[in-house]
Amino acid sequence: MGRGKFKGKPTGRRHFSTPEEM
Structure with missing residues (x-):
């Protein structure tokens, strides 16, 4: 669910x- 924020980190x-x- 929160994979999108991990890619930006x-x-x-x-x-x-x-x-x-x-």
Whole structure:
């Protein structure tokens, strides 16, 4: 659900939609 925001972030390790953000 929040994968779109991860792609824009410089974080290349948590672009898999982590449970902490969900």
